Amino acid sequence: MRPLVLKGLLLTLLTLGVYRFWYQTDVRRFLWSRTAIEGDGLEYTGRGLELFLGFLIALAVLIPAYVIIALLSFAGGPILQVAAQFAFSLAIVFLAQYALYRARRYRLSRTLWRGVRLGQTGSGWAYAGRCFGWGLLTVLTLGLAYPFMRASLERYKMNNTWYGDQQGRFTATGGQLFRQGVPLWFLVAVLIAVPAALLASAAANAPDAGRELGRAGWLGMLFLFAAVPVILAVMAIYQALEFRWWANGVHVGPASARCDLGLFAFLKTYLGYVLALLLFSIATAVVFAVVGAALGGTAALREGGAPALVFTAIAYLATLLGYAALGQLYVVRPLWKKSFESVTLTGLGALVAAQSTEPPANAFGEGVADALDFGAGF
Amino acid sequence: MTTSSGTGVFFDGLTSRRQDVHVSLAEEDLAVLAPDGRMLARWPLGQLREAFTTSGRLRLTRDAEGPPARLELADGPLADAIRAAAPALHAARASERTATRRVVLWSVAAVVSLTALGLFGLPALADKVAPLLPWSVDRRMGEVVDAQLRYLLPTGQGGFACGETATEAPGRAALDRLAAPLERAAGLPVPLKITVVRSAIPNALALPGGPIYLFDGLIREARSPDELAGVLAHEIGHVAHRDGARRTLQAGGLSFLFGFVLGDFAGGGAAVFVARMLSEASYSRQAESAADGYAVALMRRAGGDPAAFGALLARLTGEQDDDGAEAERKRSPLDYVASHPDTLERKRVIEAAAGPRSGDAAPLLTPAEFAALKAVCGANPSKDDDA
Numbered sequence: 001m002r003p004l005v006l007k008g009l010l011l012t013l014l015t016l017g018v019y020r021f022w023y024q025t026d027v028r029r030f031l032w033s034r035t036a037i038e039g040d041g042l043e044y045t046g047r048g049l050e051l052f053l054g055f056l057i058a059l060a061v062l063i064p065a066y067v068i069i070a071l072l073s074f075a076g077g078p079i080l081q082v083a084a085q086f087a088f089s090l091a092i093v094f095l096a097q098y099a100l101y102r103a104r105r106y107r108l109s110r111t112l113w114r115g116v117r118l119g120q121t122g123s124g125w126a127y128a129g130r131c132f133g134w135g136l137l138t139v140l141t142l143g144l145a146y147p148f149m150r151a152s153l154e155r156y157k158m159n160n161t162w163y164g165d166q167q168g169r170f171t172a173t174g175g176q177l178f179r180q181g182v183p184l185w186f187l188v189a190v191l192i193a194v195p196a197a198l199l200a201s202a203a204a205n206a207p208d209a210g211r212e213l214g215r216a217g218w219l220g221m222l223f224l225f226a227a228v229p230v231i232l233a234v235m236a237i238y239q240a241l242e243f244r245w246w247a248n249g250v251h252v253g254p255a256s257a258r259c260d261l262g263l264f265a266f267l268k269t270y271l272g273y274v275l276a277l278l279l280f281s282i283a284t285a286v287v288f289a290v291v292g293a294a295l296g297g298t299a300a301l302r303e304g305g306a307p308a309l310v311f312t313a314i315a316y317l318a319t320l321l322g323y324a325a326l327g328q329l330y331v332v333r334p335l336w337k338k339s340f341e342s343v344t345l346t347g348l349g350a351l352v353a354a355q356s357t358e359p360p361a362n363a364f365g366e367g368v369a370d371a372l373d374f375g376a377g378f
Numbered sequence: 379m380t381t382s383s384g385t386g387v388f389f390d391g392l393t394s395r396r397q398d399v400h401v402s403l404a405e406e407d408l409a410v411l412a413p414d415g416r417m418l419a420r421w422p423l424g425q426l427r428e429a430f431t432t433s434g435r436l437r438l439t440r441d442a443e444g445p446p447a448r449l450e451l452a453d454g455p456l457a458d459a460i461r462a463a464a465p466a467l468h469a470a471r472a473s474e475r476t477a478t479r480r481v482v483l484w485s486v487a488a489v490v491s492l493t494a495l496g497l498f499g500l501p502a503l504a505d506k507v508a509p510l511l512p513w514s515v516d517r518r519m520g521e522v523v524d525a526q527l528r529y530l531l532p533t534g535q536g537g538f539a540c541g542e543t544a545t546e547a548p549g550r551a552a553l554d555r556l557a558a559p560l561e562r563a564a565g566l567p568v569p570l571k572i573t574v575v576r577s578a579i580p581n582a583l584a585l586p587g588g589p590i591y592l593f594d595g596l597i598r599e600a601r602s603p604d605e606l607a608g609v610l611a612h613e614i615g616h617v618a619h620r621d622g623a624r625r626t627l628q629a630g631g632l633s634f635l636f637g638f639v640l641g642d643f644a645g646g647g648a649a650v651f652v653a654r655m656l657s658e659a660s661y662s663r664q665a666e667s668a669a670d671g672y673a674v675a676l677m678r679r680a681g682g683d684p685a686a687f688g689a690l691l692a693r694l695t696g697e698q699d700d701d702g703a704e705a706e707r708k709r710s711p712l713d714y715v716a717s718h719p720d721t722l723e724r725k726r727v728i729e730a731a732a733g734p735r736s737g738d739a740a741p742l743l744t745p746a747e748f749a750a751l752k753a754v755c756g757a758n759p760s761k762d763d764d765a
């Protein structure tokens with residue numbers, strides 16, 4: 001996969017992003033074909049040109065909307081301006097959910113297994129509406145409603161997922177996810193509440209300052225710094241937990257999935273990624289220091305001039321390219337691999353699907369998601 | 379043809395049934411036969427295409443309307459024979475490569491043309507559009523910026539603006555006396571509104587639609603009333619040229635062009651930033667030079683010393699020219715990034731435009747008035763309230 005990623009990222013950089021649609025297509029084609037179910041690999045039949053056209057269509061719709069909003073907020077007073085900004089942000093989140101649902105439809109309808117396409121029915125607007133309502137409830141309940149939101153949304157997605165003429169189902173419940181996840185929720189709540197309380201008490205004891213932290217304050221800061229990596233680790237564990245919960249609820253026709261993903265599987269991947277990032281950062285720092293010194297020392301660079309600019313630009317771009325490639329190779333691909341390897345499918349023998357009569361979907365949703373920077377990933 | 383048949387796996391694209399089949403390669407086509415000898419498919423060799431797989435097997439499909447059937451063959455003599463016999467097997471891959479090359483080529487061309495549009499087209503467009511806007515639009519833009527500045531700028535104790543208390547009022551009166559001939563000579567369609575900002579930063583700026591901010595740090599730096607009058611004349615130049623509105627139009631267009639059309643991705647943000655910086659800087663250097671020219675002409679009409687402004691500029695940046703021997707600075711590529719032209723260069727141009735001064739011209743303020751103006755923010759230098 002390495003040459004594919006490096007070539008794709010380099011061309012993406014060179015074309016200021018236009019190549020990304022073809023790069024995404026290459027990555028998907030690779031990942032799909034590496035995913036075999038009962039010995040037969042998936043095939044991704046989408047094309048870069050389709051994604052590019054989807055993006056252009058999305059622009060044709062979004063640009064006039066942007067212009068109208070800009071004019072409206074300009075014409076009104078300051079209060080209207082703030083209100084317009086707020087409404088605009090909400091609208092973008094809403095539209096992004098719609099787009100993500102449509103993007104899923106595109107990807108499914110470009111997925112072939114044993115000569116039969118997958119597909120998705122249902123309405124992107126209905127899905128976005130659900131997201132919105134549940135999202136509001138989740139915020140109001142400090143995240144406690146989140147498992148039930150996940151269950152509701154996955155039910156909607158899976159009930160509208162088809163393999164040929166075989167309908168999908170989702171049987172995992174929000175209650176299950178809640179029971180499994182609530183200890184993690186409490187852990188995070190404590191990790192946030194303790195330093196917050198310590199800092200608050202420090203602020204209350206020394207009302208005039210901000211300068212003098214005091215013992216409680218220092219303890220709070222220390223706790224906060226220690227808590228951040230722990231919270232990140234908890235998130236990685238939760239991600240694995242949620243995937244296991246999700247996969248165990250998935251059915252298509254008579255076939256069902258069983259998943260035995262270890263809770264620390266994703267965390268290990270992320271730790272490997274952090275290690276790779278560290279090594280890469282050290283290596284690039286050394287390389288650029290040596291090259292910089294060879295180019296005539298720091299004095300020449302500090303004085304400015306064309307060589308310094310070019311050198312800085314190249315160093316910057318190379319670093320960016322490296323980070324993006326590491327993310328693809330050390331996060332996206334291993335997570336994909338671990339997810340699929342942890343799943344066994346039962347009842348496949350009885351799964352005989354006839355080709356769906358639905359035509360394949362277009363890439364409008366992918367385009368909107370991309371234009372809103374809510375990229376649907378690889 | 380030696381090897382012309384073998385076994386494979388066939389998916390007919392109608393159902394997901396997996397069928398072990400017998401495959402036989404003939405002169406014109408490839409026949410797919412069920413174990414009982416029934417003909418399942420007959421694909422002309424010219425329509426055979428290879429589908430993407432990393433499994434190491436040969437996965438075939440047919441380039442024709444119809445269900446997405448697939449035929450999979452283990453790598454071996456039969457696969458080799460088919461590769462040799464089917465002329466268009468890689469047509470899809472080849473055409474994809476051509477398409478990719480075209481995409482990259484045209485994208486680079488588009489990047490070049492968009493950059494040219496950003497560097498030259500947008501400023502030209504903003505120049506044409508800004509004078510057509512009614513002044514009320516400028517004023518509204520100015521109000522927005524004004525509110526933000528008042529919120530963001532760190533100022534000393536005693537309020538944002540100087541000259542509003544009884545002790546500071548004489549300084550304010552002196553400033554108004556200094557500005558009056560300039561305003562008369564400029565004949566702007568909007569009233570001039572000068573605010574003295576209680577800040578030690580030596581700076582002055584003009585907002586869209588007329589408001590001018592003169593910072594206390596700059597007033598304290600000045601050695602003659604004509605130097606300050608020159609600063610005001612320069613800022614009035616920005617107002618008269620409507621640089622604020624032009625800048626807003628141009629910046630909006632640029633961020634739209636690069637940020638939205640080209641999209642965001644790894645590294646894109648950096649390219650956008652560099653392009654914006656270059657374009658805005660080159661544009662604003664032109665605007666500064668134009669405002670300098672305006673200031674010289676306005677000062678002459680108002681009866682002040684047009685060259686004083688240049689002296690103040692040079693003093694501010696510390697690029698003093700001792701006994702006329704100017705330290706000739708080498709032009710570096712970073713000059714294209716600077717938002718203002720080289721100070722000595724500006725001073726030279728201003729002095730050339732000002733011409734020799736007739737010695738009898740009186741300063742624009744009396745020494746007493748100038749002293750009052752210098753103390754418009756109180757006797758002590760205002761310290762920024764940034765503790």
